[in-house]
């Protein structure tokens with residue numbers, strides 16, 4: 001006969017003991033510990049049982065057992081009498097009412113059996129011989145009793161006190177197992193068993209702090225669009241990340257390099273003009289009417305998420321279009337992470353301005369044509385408070401303007417007003433480095449009109465400066481056009 005050891009919760013459940021002698025008393029003591037609702041029925045009841053009954057609200061029935069005593073509301077029946085006929089009746093009735101039953105010394109009349117127990121609460125060791133030799137089970141219990149320190153329960157209390165902390169700090173089951181094994185074999189366990197619980201808890205906490213894997217953050221520049229423009233170092237970071245938070249402008253093809261089990265989180269932000277692509281209908285008015293979270297709120301949520309994940313021990317990669325530090329709010333993420341004590345690595349990416357200029361053969365500096373390059377944002381360019389127009393309008397410098405599509409008419413007008421020659425070569429490059437890339441060439445004075453006519457909607461870079469004239473595209477689109485009026 002095989003009995004599977006299970007630990008049964010009897011708290012508040014009705015249990016019946018048939019019998020009032022020494023065996024019934026032994027079982028009664030365990031039932032009292034379990035918190036069960038107990039009835040004892042027997043014509044003769046041991047005085048100790050009576051004493052315990054008084055103390056523990058146990059109902060005593062001073063009479064012989066009756067069939068009606070066993071009913072479906074009971075959870076367990078223990079039959080502790082020598083009378084075989086009562087055991088047989090108790091077993092049959094219990095089976096009939098689907099109640100667990102234990103007839104002492106009659107394994108054949110048991111659906112559950114009591115093991116020999118080594119009690120180091122909350123550690124309980126249950127030993128069974130499957131009813132074949134209760135004496136041998138008790139002997140084994142003696143051997144185990146000798147080996148288990150009396151204060152073992154304190155060790156369990158230490159583990160219980162820190163269980164949640166350890167679970168939170170060590171996500172991996174094997175790491176938790178290894179941690180506890182170390183604790184149970186170490187000095188914190190000794191302290192706990194000497195009843196120095198506060199010291200034991202403090203020591204275990206310190207051990208846990210050492211074990212806790214420290215997360216990290218990589219601010220990774222994805223490059224402007226062409227996935228092959230990511231650096232080798234960036235690729236390695238992608239391959240080993242636990243979590244990747246990626247932008248709308250980072251090419252999704254790069255996510256193919258992530259580990260299969262890596263978590264991928266889209267935190268793409270949608271700008272007003274680009275919102276066209278975000279609605280299924282492609283209707284811009286619909287996109288613009290949608291209530292949008294402010295950029296600052298969104299960024300704050302991203303910052304908090306990065307910190308949370310890294311603090312939770314994750315290797316976090318923040319994959320951003322272009323370079324994280326060029327109009328990418330990477331600086332804010334760096335500062336927040338540093339403040340939170342998180343290790344940050346920055347892997348540069350090719351910024352859109354450089355990708356765009358390279359793919360269209362425009363050197364941003366060139367002997368005799370341009371001695372400096374300015375990367376500027378067009379986002380606030382219409383606001384003269386922020387813009388030093390005379391400085392920006394100086395000749396022999398190249399302007400690379402991000403987010404300048406919407407403000408293009410203002411910025412070209414202001415540059416000319418501030419002294420830049422209206423005939424300065426200029427270009428707007430949309431979707432640079434991607435298969436859909438296209439350039440609208442012109443000169444400062446007519447670029448805005450040409451762009452309007454071209455109905456540009458994708459992410460775009462504007463380059464203003466004499467260097468644009470080196471591009472073969474410029475030569476065809478502007479120079480030839482001028483030479484042969486009427487032909488584009």
Ligand SMILES: C[S@@+](CC[C@H](N)C(=O)[O-])C[C@H]1O[C@@H](n2cnc3c(N)ncnc32)[C@H](O)[C@@H]1O
Pocket residue numbers: 224225249320321322323324325326327328350351352353356401402403404429430431432433434459460461
């Ligand atoms: C918030 S900025 C991010 C810039 C990015 N951190 C970088 O270094 O390229 C977004 C702007 O970058 C420019 N941009 C990004 N990717 C581009 C691309 N493939 N082609 C043209 N412009 C791009 C656009 O002006 C777009 O509005």
